[in-house]
Amino acid sequence: MTITDSAESPGAGASEPGPYGRISVPLDTAETFTELLPRTRRALLRRLAIGQAEGRAPSMMGAVVRGGRTVWTGARSSAEGEVPHADVQYRIGSLTKTFVAVLVMRLHDEGLLRLEDPVGRHLEGTPVPDATIAQLLAHSAGLASETRGPWWERTPGELRPEQADLFGDRPRPLPAGRRHHYSNPGYALLGALVERLRGGTPWYAVLRREVLEPLGMGRTTWHPEMPHAQGWAVHPWADVMLPEPAQDTGLMGPAGQLWSTLEDLCRWAAFLLRGDERVLSSASLAEMRTPAVPPEPDGWDAGYGLGLQLVRREGRTLVGHTGSMPGFLAALWTDAGEDTAGIVLANCTSGPAVPAIAADLTGIVAEHEPRIPEPWCPLPGPLEPELLALAGPWYWGANPHVLRLRAERGLELAPLSRTGRSSRFRAEKDGTWTGLDGYYQGETLKVVRDQDGSVSHLDLGTFVFTRGPYEPSEPVPGGVDPEGWRV
Template identity: 80%
Template sequence: MTIAESTEISPSEAVGQEPGAPGAPDECTELLPQTRRALLHRLAVGQAEGRAPSMAGAVVRGGRAVWSGARGSVEGEVPHGDVQYRIGSLTKTFVAVLVLRLRDEGLLRLSDPVGAHLADTPVPDATIAQLLSHSAGLAAEPRGPWWERTAGELRPEPADLFDERPQRHPAGRRHHYSNVGYALLGALVERLRGGLPWGEVLRREVLEPLGMSRTTLRPERPYASGWAVHPWADALLPEPAADTGLMGPAGQLWSTLQDLCRWAAFLLRGDGRVLGAASVAELRTPAVPPESGAWDAGYGLGVQLLRREGRLLVGHHGSMPGFLAALWADVEEDVAAVVLTNCTSGPAAGAVATDLTGIVIAHEPRIPEPWRPLPGPLDPELLALTGPWYWGANPHALRLRAERGLELTPLSGAGRASRFRAEKDGTWTGLDGYYAGETLRVGRDRDGAVSHLDLGTFVFTREPYEPSAPVPGGVDPDGWRV
């Protein structure tokens, strides 16, 4: 990969899809020359201003890598897409996927206290979900020495990671980033996989199915050496690359641009061989969703969240001595960017990655999928539910979507919109917004005809305050007045 060269990963390699399958990229994935120039310029500025020995970046769109570039050198050469860099806390996204796989297999619940699965932990009541979302109140770091620069053999058991005060805050009350919490999650994976090391579980269950053969616990050539850059002189100091042992699940992994493009595509779309789209979307959901839109940073289950210029980005930063990494993805625009650099501090890897996604979106907005009719046959009874409904006097539209799904949209500019998934018992479950997780039921009169919709106790009728429907509190018998 030369500086301006493009490297591509086919959809089937990236996300386990067949070309032409639903959700596969269309023919318009190639970037225009001016877009590629802008991407290279941003990467070059990031490397020069950050004084990084090298910086490599890539963009994923439509499930495949569509651009990559690099500046600086590794071992005297411009780094190519197969050069390993240490990715630090991006490792946490991989560990979270392993935990969700265990959940989907029925081996644990996210609400389980970790003590139900791990003996002798000093925080037995912290739940698995709290560990994943950094809301268990645990200390940010293990007891000394500085773990990123220390051989992990110094702490042979998980309990050895904690000092006399393992929790700094009450569990579930606030977000407090904890590297040591992910050490516990790695031990949890090993316990529920019969003692198999978490790195081996990761290789078998995630990396091999996704074709990520260059993501490893220890560096494998070719790889970049890590450096510290003197703050007041253009001089370098080598950084150690310790095997962090029990702390490995917090930041041990090494990876490449090519592998992380596959990972970005997975975090956007899921892959049935590893984790389905619904569970991946759960990773990307704020662990404690804010009730208003006034937030610019958050955390899901192993995934960081950012709001930038009205866009929601998901991904993670990574930092280890000698390395910085970032992966940020815009789910709505189906664009992601990866940035890797071999420098302890200085380069704004996260800002460069978010800017790379923004450049693609600004220069080449996503072309929407073509409209297609629903696959038949069409259920007449289901079709009869569509159209206008009223919550009190507030008009809404109910539309039929794929797989018997429904979508409720307010027509007055005020109200609550939501999509609904069809269930086997004839009800629907809300997927987003205020009604997420709530049940939509069809109400019928004595003759079996549809009389109303019941949505979490809210009654929707075909006419505003329809007298024949079971409106809570009843309808005034004198009706509407003028």
Template identity: 75%
Template sequence: MSAESPYPSQGLDSYQELSDSGEHGAERFGALLPETRRALWRRLAIGQAEGRAPSLTGAVVRGGQVAWAGSRRGADVGAAGGVDVQYRIGSITKTFVAVLVLRLRDEGLLTLDDPLGKHVPGSAAPDATVAQLLSHSSGLSAEARGPWWERTPGTLRQEPGDLFDEEPRRLPAGRRFHYSNPGYALLGTLVERLRGGTPWGDVLRREVLEPLGMSRTTLQPQAPHTDGWAVHPWADVLLPEPAQDTGLMSPAGQLWSTAEDLGRWAAFLARGDDRVLSAATLAEMRAPAVPPEGAVWADGFGLGLQLLRRRGRLLFGHTGSMPGFVASLWVDVAEDVAGIALANCTSGPAISTIAAELAGIVADREPRIPEPWRPMAGPLDEDLLALTGPWYWGAHPYVLRLGADRGLEISLLSGPGGRASRFRAEADGTWTGLDGYFSGERLRVVRTEDGAVSHLDVGTFVFTRGPYEPAGPVPGGVDAEGWRGR
């Protein structure tokens, strides 16, 4: 170990730091302080030792780049861990399948309310909707029919009808979260049917992996890759695990990937890429899609993405496990940071906690510095600028702000809360609510016969320039004597 570095270099450990210069060169954007790097390395080392993992690889993404990566190897079995070494990522595969399905939705080839039977005739769950399958609220069985699908050949289940027994549904559809692996097998079949019979893995490579530069994410392992192991619960000995091709079940957990490729995936899930999927659609995916259970929910599920509340922060991503492997990826959009953890053992490491804490270490020690304020680009629309400022819903003071691309935002003048929303400009001169109470509702600027602005109509809510203006178009009218003292 050198005098300058706090990281071990002997034995089977390895450490790698990746950073990138910022756009303006004022700081090495994504570079982390030595104390932060040592804390990350220590968390990884504790996870490997306490979890008794043959190898454990971790990475942190910040500012859209891998800012830190490390790997600790405790057993000389298979390829050494590292940012470019493949691990099997299990159910993180489902996030890729969900992106493919949302691409089909955005292209107009399906709606989330479509029943599966509309696109996949003859399936065992023809009335399950696309949204229910994505959010695990279809009520379908958790596992596929037959022997343990993760450890047996995919040839045992060659058709969608082979996935379920005589009672495919365990719970009423649309009411509760019930994780369903075969439900995602059906989504893979859906992708294939709507892409003209092209295997879903080929669709994934062409439409997602290649545009994002994820050449080390594959259906089958490609060297260098590590082997999967079971660790005996009561002795420090290993047993090799099989790595089956799961066939029809592959959309539930087949993929292999690396810490570096998953760093690209985390950056995409946080920011979007219009070549693959827009930031707006990804935000839709991470909104809770089923009612959370419990008085105070700690975890939930969106459209293909797990949600986790941890120490006051909201994370999204997914965990994964297959025989011989566990994996986790968590993204914190507010702090623009993500944590990734990969291990080559069936059980042992608290892989979800490790990934979340890698992200948390950076968020706690080096909180995100906001982007600099900049004036909006493009010519200024004076008519829109004139709409900004205070408006009143009855006696409630609100403020309207103008953003980029003619977007509007309405919020309480006094602070957070109220019926606040952001709005997207439409070609017909209206705006559509993107979030909050007015999500999906239309905002219209209502004018008088001479073209002057009369009021704003937001889903029948009337906003006027003054509180209960006597001459304003307030529903129900305003008392003729107006405001008065006692």
């Protein structure tokens, strides 16, 4: 049985013909692969090989992205001499939803919709017009998980020609906004929303023009294009296989239609980690990564943002998505703290623990080669003396905080004691700052000045921060006891 690790195999990325066709574009240069140590590459390959063998997958591919580049790829196949390469398409299932979510957030950035808008405001004929766009993105609208029969993943989309055909008699079995309840038809509505607000252009054509082409993802397509893998079902009690059909799911396409390659998904992972202003604003990408629904009662080990899954694993937070369609499994996880992503593709309906394998790939790199911080650099000029004068200690009552100046006139407020709230702030054109995270997310920070123009205090959502702890001369709400501090 053949094992291939692209990081160590001679000629990896060469354009030699094989059973999966010719590689037209190398995944990356050999120099990139040498950035991981041989011990790390072997551990990655071993994890992939164990996953393929124990899961009895006809083939399995994996990759690691770090620092915005692909640093390792590996492949394992059950057929001697038929090892897939990085340009072979696999069906990626619900990873499709991450692309649809980015399209919706682009519409949000352009001011064509608000996340709190009911979908019925923009889309006619839906059976759940009051479901908000944010709820659809986060699977919190209470909609049914699947369409009315028959099984949509294994039947042609022509059986569901209209939106009303996607839902049964109970389109909303749960109350809206209360909890996460995964809904494939909900994403069909989002795809229709994109089409409606883009003047009737099919959502995939919008995706290709606005996202795939700018990111160089030319091998992510609606229908499979050679070379591509065949999807299989593996018998649970015997080592035999059955080919799975690959249906065009029609209106359900936004829930799981796309085909892609390891090479393209590495580019997608780099985008999810580092962003690309040509495609989506950094603020909207950060909002997608933020949990949008309450955690389940058994604790916060998994959640969902706006089109992205979130999991906690061994002290690390991973963001991405899993996917499955008949004959295929996929997973892509990003670890922002390590600037790393793990991707795994397999061509079988069930068996291998693909999400866990992809998570383990990121964990192996974090364990063997922890991220080395970027070198410290001074802020780019020119320096604003008035802004620099704001930096330093501030007091919320008697609780000391420090205000630090960051890039692009940003600020960061953090407590100096063990208790308190910290947040980062984005500079606005009107001279205020908006909280980006933590307790003060979305709140306004402004500098209040005296009549002579000198700084009096900071106002943060009506909380007053002064230069001294309860100084009588400071504008402390409620005043300060005239006898002052005492023993």
